[in-house]
Amino acid sequence: MALRHAVLAALLDEELSGYQLAKAFSVGVANFWHALPQQLYAELARLERDGLIAGREVVQDTRPNKRLFTVTDAGLAELDAFAAAATKPSFLRDDLAVKVQAADHIDSAVLIGQLAERAEIARAKADLFENLLRTMRGAAEEDDFLRHGTRIGPYLTCLRGLAFERGNHDWCLRTIGILKAREAARVRP
Amino acid sequence: MALRHAVLAALLDEELSGYQLAKAFSVGVANFWHALPQQLYAELARLERDGLIAGREVVQDTRPNKRLFTVTDAGLAELDAFAAAATKPSFLRDDLAVKVQAADHIDSAVLIGQLAERAEIARAKADLFENLLRTMRGAAEEDDFLRHGTRIGPYLTCLRGLAFERGNHDWCLRTIGILKAREAARVRP
DNA sequence: CCGCTCATGTAACAGGTTACATGATTTA
DNA sequence: TAAATCATGTAACCTGTTACATGAGCGG
Structure with a gap:
């Protein structure tokens, strides 16, 4: 369950929508984790349900509305716990x-x-x-x-x-x- | 389906048992792919069933018997096809x-x-x-x-x-x- | 005699990938 | 006017991980 923490880490510095997150995770910039948009939307839903992130609706005229997400205090605590736990080794698969x-x-x-x-x-x-x-x-x-x-x-x-x-x-x-x-x-x- | 090809590639240079393969894939030496023993035993069974590798039983006295596997001509052809197909990009997940x-x-x-x-x-x-x-x-x-x-x-x-x-x-x-x-x-x- | 190595798996579950669905708006 | 961008998902499938099972011999 590390996609969770990757998403939390990505949301620490800026408030992002699922779409923006997906761009950051797929288009090249995924220098610390990789994930597909579908995974991210699913994970955002779970994180919000569990109270680790909070979303706010942004109404737009010309574009479809979007939801921007921020890490909550509970989310920060979760990241702390993750950081303290043993790190799994990373493996090559190419x-x-x-x-x-x-x-x-x-x-x-x-x-x-x-x-x-x-x-x-x-x-x-x-x-x-x-x-x-x-x-x-x-x-x-x-x-x-x-x-x-x-x-x-x-x-x-x-x-x-x-x-x-x-x-x-x-x-x-x-x-x-x-x-x-x-x-x-x-x-x- | 790339574990298949990783196993085939590993068996090209030496005849190995599932156990020996597992060692090569887990204990450090996994410099081109990583997999757990359970995956390997399952994959070996599938590869043999599909005729891409051939196993021969080696009877041992003091140790349990083992099966050593070799890549067949069909296996080599499969590797050729794999090599010719587009390579998937490799991603970080750490x-x-x-x-x-x-x-x-x-x-x-x-x-x-x-x-x-x-x-x-x-x-x-x-x-x-x-x-x-x-x-x-x-x-x-x-x-x-x-x-x-x-x-x-x-x-x-x-x-x-x-x-x-x-x-x-x-x-x-x-x-x-x-x-x-x-x-x-x-x-x- | 306890734990490690050899040797092979099964079963349940978690995680990742592929395919599909929708629909307005801006850019080439 | 065709393609890309914005924006969000669902469903089926494939792959990988965790937990468990078995049993003989060898070394400290």
């Missing part, structure tokens, strides 16, 4: 890694294509994260912001996302290089 | 990241403790991966092994695991440093 594991037995041209695709996605995400970080720290130097800024949580998770995507990118490119070198070596050894 | 996201609202002593714990786990895993890599390449230089060695798939996924755990470790330590500096700044600003 289709691309499975394909690379089988690299010696499958067509390497296909694999190289998929690695290139992933490298590009990783690069785009890294760029996005860099921009987000710049926006968050504003005019301040990074060290200064981290020492004295308010709300560094999102900044810290974004730093992790950035490092992760850079690692991804580098690994894809290196793997492509190795596979190509082997192909060349196989043709004229 | 309790610790959720806690860090909420860093501004929860007790930082607790958080620092959990980050230190995770840093230690990451360090241990990185060490393990380094040893695995050394074992895999044997006497050869890394470049040489990667260019001419057989079975580099597992080596490549292990490289990724290593980079991932190092990134994890660095991020945990850096985050701890930042949180401590902020605590100090709050006491005497």
Whole structure:
């Protein structure tokens, strides 16, 4: 039951609607958790029912009305309890890694294509994260912001996302290089 | 349905029993996928039923008998098809990241403790991966092994695991440093 | 003799994914 | 005028996790 806490954590810094939350969780920016809109709407309903968040209706003319959610004191207490409990280890689950594991037995041209695709996605995400970080720290130097800024949580998770995507990118490119070198070596050894 | 392919990929290089597979998938070495023993036994049964792997009984005196599994031609074809299909993006799902996201609202002593714990786990895993890599390449230089060695798939996924755990470790330590500096700044600003 | 390793599962439950449904408004 | 955006969900299905079951040998 950790989607709960991910939603609470996301609502700490801004009041959001389900739709806005869904954007934050799916469109790239999901640097600390990933979830689909359907999960989020369901989870918001449960959180509100349990009194951990409170929603207020915002009536709009041109757009459909929306409900903005805030974390309640009970919600904060729940997050405290979550933070104090033992952290579950995080595991890898990546289709691309499975394909690379089988690299010696499958067509390497296909694999190289998929690695290139992933490298590009990783690069785009890294760029996005860099921009987000710049926006968050504003005019301040990074060290200064981290020492004295308010709300560094999102900044810290974004730093992790950035490092992760850079690692991804580098690994894809290196793997492509190795596979190509082997192909060349196989043709004229 | 990707556990299927992860199991197939794991069985490519050695004939394994369910028990041995389970060890490879749970005890640390899960650098390209993670799964529990129960999932694996169930998946092995399905794979055998579908003719993608073949099992042979090995009778043992002192130990209970076991069944060793090998990938069939149909299994290889299935892996080929999987490799050719579009790769699903991989997503982050980490309790610790959720806690860090909420860093501004929860007790930082607790958080620092959990980050230190995770840093230690990451360090241990990185060490393990380094040893695995050394074992895999044997006497050869890394470049040489990667260019001419057989079975580099597992080596490549292990490289990724290593980079991932190092990134994890660095991020945990850096985050701890930042949180401590902020605590100090709050006491005497 | 207690706990660990080998060896294989079943059953119930929680969590995540896919497919589908609706409908107005702005942008290309 | 077609497509994307805003806005919210339901239902069926697939996947992963937790809890439990069994039993022999080996090491401290």
